[in-house]
Amino acid sequence: MQRMTRYYGQNGNGGGHSPASCFASRLERYAPLTDEEKGFVARMEEAERPVKRGEVVLKAGEPSTELGVVKEGWAVARSDRLNGRSQTLRIYLPGEIIGLPGLGIGHYAHEVVMVTQGCICPFPKDHITGIYARVPRLAALLTAVASVDQVALKDRLFMMGSGTARERMAHFLLDLHERLLLSNPDMGRRFRLPLRQVDIAEVLGLTKVYVNRLLKAFTEEGLIEIQRPYVRILRPAELKSMSNYVNRYEQIDQSWFPSPARNDISL
Template sequence: MSIDYESCLISRLSRFVALTEAECAFVASMEKDERACRKGHPVVNIGDVSEGVTVLKSGWAVVKSGSAKGPSQILRIYLPGEVMGIAELGSSHANHQIVMLTDGTVCPFPRKGLAPLFNDYPRLAALLMSLSSLDQIALRHHANSLASMDAANKLKYWLLQLRSRLEVANVGLGNRFRVPFSQVEIGQAVGMTSIYVNKLLRKFVDEGDLEIERPYFRLLKREVWEHDCEFVNAFRDMDTSWFPDTVGEGKIGAADLSK
């Protein structure tokens, strides 16, 4: 069969295990129903019936709070190759809004379609569950940074975590990566005003810590930032020792994805 080597989801999953042809075929089925979404378009609205998960095949999306009593907050960022809605599978209705941050492509996948994942591809199910777990750990570290750090380190931690997540998605390697956020949106993600975000970014640039060529940022002193912020990369050490065995040939690994 023909495997879509351009799939960000396959690329992301293959960083942790070598996928079989059958597992890749199942992932391809999750991405079969493609829908283009423009920047600012809601993928999910609060109160929508939860019908399944959605693969973000391309583009970026954010989860926004829906409080009418204050400014909107960005609670989570979704990157290309991530599966939106896994954490919400236990709820019958959406509790937060998901909005496209950039133009992109989404692939909705119904709940009933997930049954073969657990029955026929248990290792793939374990991998998706583990990635969802690491996402939750990363969110806790982000929440802790917001509660315990000063403004400069909050912003540094956010950029460090964004870089590490882009590396997992194979859409951002090294210290230079895309940040398609306005300063207002960065402020919504770290709990600051856009004016303060602007002040801090200028300070980082002036001190030689950061280089900005919109929409790209380059961390010039990443190791120093990681030490100062006590940064924890939640995606660096996944435990795959408990994963069920899989039988099959034609495994797809990182080397194959570079072809």
């Protein structure tokens, strides 16, 4: 059933962070956390649930009682259509939070499904309450991360609205590469892409047939190299210029964060 071997996650790459918490290490990349903040983050990863490929982690329409941290594996948020085609709205990599949009509307708007096997750390929604009440700087950090996310989402909307299939594909490959680099800085240009062509098609809003043709064309043009399930980006510059790609993940702006101490207001 599973044609993939194990997803390679947080193998020790000199970073020195504990493999137990990819989410905490992701956050600490931006700003060192206080002990109190670390405590709150740790509680988001207390529980662990192994999940199989294809498993629905969050069901669309259900009341949103929990959020979750993807600890291992890839997940996607998707919108199913009665009609036929379904659309992947977002790919979640290890260290990212799922279910955040459910905060506002009280139920999950779109289902989240695993595309590889992996491991999810669910935590109750009202854990966020404590973060807003007690560690406002952490709340601000989460907000900042969410807003980077929103920018990336808008970039994707742009590609879907006025990009050709080639441009979308280029943008997709570059974006995934950059995001993987965030947690694996010394990964290089070759990365594991545990998605079937039909999965990519659902991300890009294309058919699997055309995705196949695009990948073939990209390969023939020497833009990429495929050794399934690995992809190597051969000519990033051309891909960037053809898709107008901008890396949105490089840094976040902390200038507006409140100070870590609870009642010390920097204003």
